[in-house]
Amino acid sequence: MxxxxxxxxxxxxxxxxxxxxxxxxxxxxxxxxKPTAADLFHKEPKALHLASDGPFGKFDQQQLQRGFQVFKEVCSNCHSLKLVAFRDLKGIGYDDAQIKAIADQWAVEQPTTNPDTGEPATRKNLPSDHIPPPFANDIAARAANNNALPPDLSLMAKAREGGAPYIYSILTGYEPIPVALKKNFPDSLPLPGLHYNPYFPSLNIAMAQQLTTEGQVQYQDGTRPTVDQMAEDVSAFLVWAAEPKLESRHVAGFATVIFLVIFCFLAWGAYQNVWRDLEH
Amino acid sequence: MSFPWAQQYQPKHPLMRWIDEKLPLPRLVYNSVGGGYPVPRNLNYWWNFGVLAGAALAIQIITGVVLAMHYAANAGVAFDSVEHIMRDVNAGWFLRYAHATGASMFFIVVYIHIFRGLYYGSYKAPREMVWLLGVVIFLLMMATAFMGYVLPWGQMSFWGAQVITGFFSAIPVVGENIRIWLLGGYAPGDASLNRFFSLHYLLPFVIAAVIILHIWALHIPGSNNPTGVDVKGEQDTVPFHPYYTAKDGFGLGVFLLVFAVILFFAPNYLGHADNYIPANPLSTPAEIVPEWYFWPFYAILRAFTANFLWIPAKLWGVMAMFSSILLLFFLPWIDSSPVRSARYRPTYRMFFFIWLLDILVLGWCGGSPATPGYIIVGQFAAAYYFAHFLIILPIISRSERPRPLPNSITEAVLAKAHDRAPHGAGDPVPAE
CATH class of the missing domain: 1.20.5 (Single alpha-helices involved in coiled-coils or other helix-helix interfaces)
Structure with a gap:
């Protein structure tokens, strides 16, 4: 049944x-x-090797500071970094006094309430504050950016397939529109306000090329600020912003693996010892 | 408990004697996972995975209880509270990655445990109840894992909840109302998140309770073994402790090693990048993909693309997906061959591996974009999945000629030892 x-x-x-x-x-x-324009023209991220890559990876603090400078002077005009607090910058090698100064001099102030009148007001940033977003809200952000919303960058290195190499490729990947695309896919050309970038999934990105000329950011440590260098540094910084505990994770992982390898040998020995007289 | 020669619990310390008289809990443990449980002596490493599944559940409960102390189940702050755990809670990143990776490890281990049961015929008489309870545990795990994946309230959380609760809207007439009732709204929102959190906290303890029943049911006939032959006498078994506690200790070490490598060095490998984007009801991700452990079932769901017999494609897909799991409840009666182990069932063995390959193909299709190529491959694979259980198994269980079975576990063990020993002078005389 x-x-x-x-x-x-x-x-x-x-x-x-x-x-x-x-x-x-x-x-x-x-x-x-039929293959779409994205099938034919989309490119995989370029190779990017960072000090934090691989199981033994550690952050290059000099590079993170340079990347933070690029973020501060270029990216932060439109993008927020909501999940990072000024105090967290200790992780990229700044001391307490430097962090206090960075917070105090930050271009955007923290929203607060006037203690006397109760009116909305702003105040200087403190190390305990999170980095304030450049726009008061999404509507203001869209209004200032041709109706495109600049995404928060805190998790960007983990929130896109391809991670840091993807960010680096987007920043350095702006190209003239290929003739073949113009000829065969007139519908896929960037609309007004969009820009051709083959590393972006839809090929057309709202952000214009931001890192354009060498020396756009003046590095303190004497590194030559080429466009490539700035893109690499800010990608490295965003890896840190997305995963600030990466180094402790690698160190703890290394210790755990050593412990477990020894444990496995001992457990194997115990197992063999218990079973030594028994065919199985 | 299960065999007359099982060792009896004999408390030595007066305190243990006193406890044993009042509440024989130590005796229960001794008879369950101690010296009082005789186990076939020939279990191979595939038998480690039951204990490993228990360990994986324990890891999930311990890390989950601590995570719940820091997590906020509110659609406005859930995403940020997870990032608060990652950034500001002491060792929070470890807890969260252990819990997220742990879910995948739990499923890997349980899938291997299920495949072992299928290969060695552990679902057959007299262990049908063990198998049925195991399928219940598997269903509970799937529900728990799904609800857990919703909690971080990222894009995949939200859209996964949208898709999975959408299954219920395929039910004729009342489906849409059921979906709204389940979600507590027209779309996943605060009400859904709160109830999912509540149930996600509850179900692991239900799983633990069903595991107790699973082990209880197992201890009545005792464990199966790679030959599938019944235990004939005392020489066929060894006490669980110390023999299998030692072996499971080694297995646990290897399991934790694999776990640690993923947890510490590739914690996001098994996840999806989109879940690091906060949930946005106004923006649908390009691809909505469930976690890898649901891929085979997702492929079956997507394979049904045609309205057929006045039943819409979606309802076919949902029915087929649920049936593909519910089918397992009938397995002990679908496969009527009296021989348990695939070692002695050459035809079944071959079809088992084809079926395993079929599952992998389904998984590969389920994890890939819904392009016509993957859908067509998935349709063949889904048809084969059902054919395996409904056509192939009933036929081979009747027509197959099994290889001769060993007379006892001990005979099989000694024959193997004899084959393995170097031949020549000084060969020990086989104990036959």
């Missing part, structure tokens, strides 16, 4: 699948899938 019902149900599923299969195959035959 159970078997008859099961077979009947199974037969129905198989018939339904056959109908679906017929639909899929005839669909492919009558309307073969």
């Amino acid at each position: 159970v078997r008859t019902i099961a077979n009947a149900v199974g037969a129905l599923f198989v018939l339904s699948l056959l109908a679906a299969l017929w639909g899929s195959i005839s669909g492919v035959i009558s309307d073969p899938p």
Whole structure:
């Protein structure tokens, strides 16, 4: 009885699948899938090697500070970094006095309430504050950016397939529109206000090229601020911003693995010892 | 408990004697996972995975309870509270990555445990109840994992909740109302997040309770073994402790090593980048993909693309997906062959591996974009999945000629030892 019902149900599923299969195959035959502009012109991220890569990776604090400077002087005009507090900058090598100064001199102030009148007001940033967003809200951000919303960068290095190399490729990947794209995909050309970038999934990104000329940011440590260098540094900084505990994770992981390898050897020995007289 | 020669618990210390008289809990533990549980002597490493699944559940509960102390189940702050755990809670990143990776490890271990049961016929009489309870645990795990994935309230959380609760809207007439009732609204929102959190906290303890029943049911006939042959006498078994506690200790070490490598060096490898974007009801991700452990079932769901017999494609897909798991409840009766282990069932063995390959193909399709190519491959693989259980298994369980079974576990063990020993002078005389 159970078997008859099961077979009947199974037969129905198989018939339904056959109908679906017929639909899929005839669909492919009558309307073969055509490659889209993104299929043909989208590029995989360029190679980028950072000090934090790999199981032994550690942050290059000099580079993180340079990247923070790029963020501060370029990115932070439009992008927020909500999850990072000024106090967290200790992790990239600033001391308490420097952090206090950075917070105090930050261009955007913290919203607060006037203690006397209760009116909305602003005050200087403190080390305990999170980095304030450049716009009061999403509507203001869109209004200032051609109706595009600059995403928060705190988790950018983890929130996109490709991570840091993706960020680096976007920043350095602006190109003239290929002739073949213009010819074959006139519908996929950037609309007004969008910019061609083959590393962006849809090829058309709202952000214009931001790192344009060498020396746009003046590095304190004497590193030559080429466009490539600035893009690499800010990508490294965003890896830190997304995963500030990366170094302690690697160190703890290394210790754990050593401990467990020793544990496995001892457990193996105990196992062999218990079973030594028994065929199994 | 299960065999007359099982060792009896004999408390030596007066305190233990006193406890044993009042509440024989130490005796229960001794009879369950101590010297009082005789286990076949020939279990291989595939038998480690039951204990490992228990360990994985314990890790999930311990890390989860601490995470819940810092997490806020409110749609406005849930995402940021997870990042607060990652950045500001002491060792919070460890707890969260351990919990997220731990879910994947739990599923890996349980899948291997299930495949072991299928290969060695552990679902067959007299262990049907063990198998049925195991399928219940698997279903509870899937529900728990799904609700846990919603909690960080990222893009995949939100849209995953949207898709999975959408299954219920396929039910005719009342489906949409059921979906709204489950979500507590028209779309996933604060009400959904709160109830998912509540249930995500509850279900692991339900799983633990069903595991107790699972082990209880197991201890009545005792463990199966790689030959599938019944235990005939005392020489076939060893006490669980110290023999299998020692072996499981080693297995646990290897499991934790693999776990640690993923946790510390590739914690986001098994996740999805989109879940680091806060949930946004106005922006649908390009691809909505569930966690890897749901991929085979997701592929079955997506394979049904045609309305057929006045039933819409979506309802076919949902019914097929649920049936693909519920089918497992009937397995002990679908496969009527009296021989348990695939070692002695050459035809079943071959089809088992084809089925395993089929599951991997389904998983690969389920994790890939819904392009016609993957859908068509998924349709063949889904058809084969059902054919395996509903056509192939019933036929081979009747027509197959099994290889001769050993007379006892001990005979099989000694024959293997004899084959392995170097032949020549000084060969020990086989104990036959």
